[in-house]
Amino acid sequence: MGTFNVLKIQNICSICSIRSEIRIQFSFGDTWQFEYEIGDTIRWGGYDIGKPNLPKVKVYGILETEKCFNCNSPYIIDEFDILVQFDVIMEVQKMANFSDYLVNDGDYVELSP
Numbered sequence: 001m002g003t004f005n006v007l008k009i010q011n012i013c014s015i016c017s018i019r020s021e022i023r024i025q026f027s028f029g030d031t032w033q034f035e036y037e038i039g040d041t042i043r044w045g046g047y048d049i050g051k052p053n054l055p056k057v058k059v060y061g062i063l064e065t066e067k068c069f070n071c072n073s074p075y076i077i078d079e080f081d082i083l084v085q086f087d088v089i090m091e092v093q094k095m096a097n098f099s100d101y102l103v104n105d106g107d108y109v110e111l112s113p
């Protein structure tokens with residue numbers, strides 16, 4: 001993975017139950033380490049990966065934050081599916097199936113709307 005962006009989400013540590021912000025890297029849209037949150041709209045017009053305005057896309061995300069800042073427990077789940085609809089980041093969840101990403105350099109996959 002070369003250039004990327006970052007999705008910031010709130011996470012509750014499964015060990016110490018402390019809430020913190022964690023960072024997930026992904027490569028979709030103009031990639032220039034832009035920081036996004038759920039509900040934000042992807043930017044285009046630079047180092048673009050993928051195509052704008054696709055109805056439904058699943059984007060590969062990998063955890064940048066390695067461990068809980070409070071208790072130092074390493075995070076077990078480190079790969080995610082980021083759901084993007086018409087360039088809006090809708091939700092993120094634990095990756096369901098890595099083999100879905102055997103296209104588009106592993107960065108994203110178009111889903112049927």
Ligand SMILES: [Zn+2]
Nearest residue numbers: 013016068071
């Ligand atoms: Zn913790």
